[in-house]
Amino acid sequence: MVERRKPINVNEAISRMIRFAKAGSVEYIPIEKSYGRFLGEDLIADHHVPPFDRSPYDGFAVRAADTDYTSRNHPVELEIAGEIGAGSVFERPVAACEAVRIMTGAQIPDGCDAVVMLEEVNELVRNGKKYIQIKRNIKAGTNISFTGEDTQKGSILTKKGTYITPGIVALLATFGYKKVPAAKKPKIGVIATGSELLEVDQALEAGKIRNSNAYMIQSQITRAGGEALYFGQFSDDLEVCYNQVKEAIDEVDMLITTGGVSVGDYDYLPDIYAKLGCHVLFNKIKMRPGSVTTVAEKNGKLLYGLSGNPSACYVGFELYARPAIRTFLHSSYPFLKKETATLGADFLKSNPFDRFVRGHISYQDGRLIATPVGLDKSNVVSSLAGANILILLPGGTRGYEAGRDVSVLLLEDQEGLTMEQFMERDVNSRKD
Numbered sequence: 001m002v003e004r005r006k007p008i009n010v011n012e013a014i015s016r017m018i019r020f021a022k023a024g025s026v027e028y029i030p031i032e033k034s035y036g037r038f039l040g041e042d043l044i045a046d047h048h049v050p051p052f053d054r055s056p057y058d059g060f061a062v063r064a065a066d067t068d069y070t071s072r073n074h075p076v077e078l079e080i081a082g083e084i085g086a087g088s089v090f091e092r093p094v095a096a097c098e099a100v101r102i103m104t105g106a107q108i109p110d111g112c113d114a115v116v117m118l119e120e121v122n123e124l125v126r127n128g129k130k131y132i133q134i135k136r137n138i139k140a141g142t143n144i145s146f147t148g149e150d151t152q153k154g155s156i157l158t159k160k161g162t163y164i165t166p167g168i169v170a171l172l173a174t175f176g177y178k179k180v181p182a183a184k185k186p187k188i189g190v191i192a193t194g195s196e197l198l199e200v201d202q203a204l205e206a207g208k209i210r211n212s213n214a215y216m217i218q219s220q221i222t223r224a225g226g227e228a229l230y231f232g233q234f235s236d237d238l239e240v241c242y243n244q245v246k247e248a249i250d251e252v253d254m255l256i257t258t259g260g261v262s263v264g265d266y267d268y269l270p271d272i273y274a275k276l277g278c279h280v281l282f283n284k285i286k287m288r289p290g291s292v293t294t295v296a297e298k299n300g301k302l303l304y305g306l307s308g309n310p311s312a313c314y315v316g317f318e319l320y321a322r323p324a325i326r327t328f329l330h331s332s333y334p335f336l337k338k339e340t341a342t343l344g345a346d347f348l349k350s351n352p353f354d355r356f357v358r359g360h361i362s363y364q365d366g367r368l369i370a371t372p373v374g375l376d377k378s379n380v381v382s383s384l385a386g387a388n389i390l391i392l393l394p395g396g397t398r399g400y401e402a403g404r405d406v407s408v409l410l411l412e413d414q415e416g417l418t419m420e421q422f423m424e425r426d427v428n429s430r431k432d
C-alpha cells in the first residue's frame, strides 16, 4: 500500500525547519580572504574616522578670523609659516596672520580652522619671506574634513551575519582587522542517489543520465555561504545508501541527499530516515516543484531529502536549506529577498499548490519585469540556467496573465529577509 502523505503549506514547512537551524562558531581569517564571507561579530568603530581634522584639498590652512573684512579690493596677506604633506603634522600652533601650506589628507595645524584651495590664492615673496594673498572672507570650518564626520567612535558599522563586500573589506582595514572574525562555514554533505546516474565524465548509455544535481547543489551551497562536502553518487540500494548517510552525518553540520525521496519502489530515503531513528519534520509540501521535499532531524542536525528532479531539487534547496545555512552564518536575514515585479508573460497553467517558477528578472523603464524561463516542469534542468529569480504564483484554479503583480524571490541577493518579513506576503493566499 502506497504511503499517503499529508501536504502542509510552505510557511508551515519553513517554521518546522527553522526551529533546528542554529548559528555556528566564529573563526579568524586573513583580511585578504574575507571578501564573500560573513561577519562573525558586529563591526564597531573603536575610533573616529577621520581620527583628526584634515584637509580635503591641497591649499593653505588659515585662521578664518585673519580674513575678516577682506574683499577683492582689500586683500589680506598671510605669511607662509611652513608646509605639511599628508602623514606629517605641523610642529607648533599657528600664530595670527600666518598660513601653512597643506596637502590633501594632512592634519589641520593647531590654531587653524579653515583651508583655502591653492587655486584661490596669490603667492608672493617680499623681503625674502613668502606670503599668500586672499581676496575674500573665509568662514571658520571652510574646507575641513572634521574628526568623526565619516564614522563616530562607538557606532555599529555592520551587523554580524552580513555578507562581506569590498566596501566592508575597506572598513575592516580602516579599523585594523588584519584577522577578520568570520562566521565559520557550515559543512554540508551532499549525496546523490539513483541507479540511473552516470558520472559527469561518462558517455551516455541506454536508460542513464548524468548526475547534475550533485554539482548543482554543491554550487548552491557555495552561493549560500556554506562548504560542500561531496560523498559521491550511489545506486538505489538500501543498505549502501543507509551506510553512506549514517557515516556522512557525523562529518557534517547538515546533510543533503538528492533523489529517492518519493513513493517509488527504489525511493529509499523514507526507509533510511526510519532506520536512523530520525524525526521527519515534513515529507510533502503544497508547492510545485519540490512537493516531495523532505526534511528530517537527527540529534538536532538537519537532513534534507531533496527531490531527484532537478528543478524540484533546486527550489527545495533555496527554500529550506539556504535559510539554515545563512542562520549558521549568523545572519538575522537568512531568507531569500522577496520583491514585487510585473509578470512578463502569461503563465496560464493552474495548480492547487503554490508554484515557484524559474524566472529571469530584468529592469524596463524603472519597473521590475519577471519572466518565466524555459519549460516549467519539475524534471527540467535547462530552465535553471537562465533563472535568477523564483516567481511565486500562489495555488488556485486559474493561471496568471502577463502584466499582473507577482512576488519574486531574488536568488543572487545577499541581503535577505527575516522569516517574518519573508512570510509577510503570504505565499499561500491568492490575491486575485
Ligand SMILES: Nc1nc2c(c(=O)[nH]1)N[C@H]1C(S)=C(S)[C@@H](COP(=O)(O)OP(=O)(O)OC[C@H]3O[C@@H](n4cnc5c(N)ncnc54)[C@H](O)[C@@H]3O)O[C@H]1N2
Pocket (backbone or CB within 6 Å): 192, 193, 194, 196, 197, 209, 210, 211, 212, 213, 214, 258, 259, 260, 261, 262, 263, 264, 267, 289, 290, 291, 292, 306, 307, 308, 309, 310, 312, 378, 379
Ligand atoms: N506515484 C508517485 N510518483 C511520484 C510522485 C508521487 O507523489 N507519487 N512524486 C513525483 C514528484 S512530484 C517528484 S519531484 C519525483 C521525486 O522523485 P524522487 O525524489 O524520488 O527522485 P528519483 O525518483 O530518484 O528521481 C526523480 C527524477 O530525477 C532524476 N534524478 C535523480 N537524481 C538525479 C541527479 N542527481 N541528477 C539529475 N537527475 C536526477 C531521475 O533520473 C528521475 O528522472 O517523484 C515523482 N513521482
Ligand code: MOO
Pocket (backbone or CB within 6 Å): 287, 288, 289, 290, 291, 292, 293, 307, 309, 311, 312, 378, 379
Ligand atoms: O516534488 Mo515534484 O517537484 O512537485 O514535481
Ligand SMILES: [Mg+2]
Pocket (backbone or CB within 6 Å): 259, 260, 261, 262, 263, 264, 266, 267, 308
Ligand atoms: Mg523516486
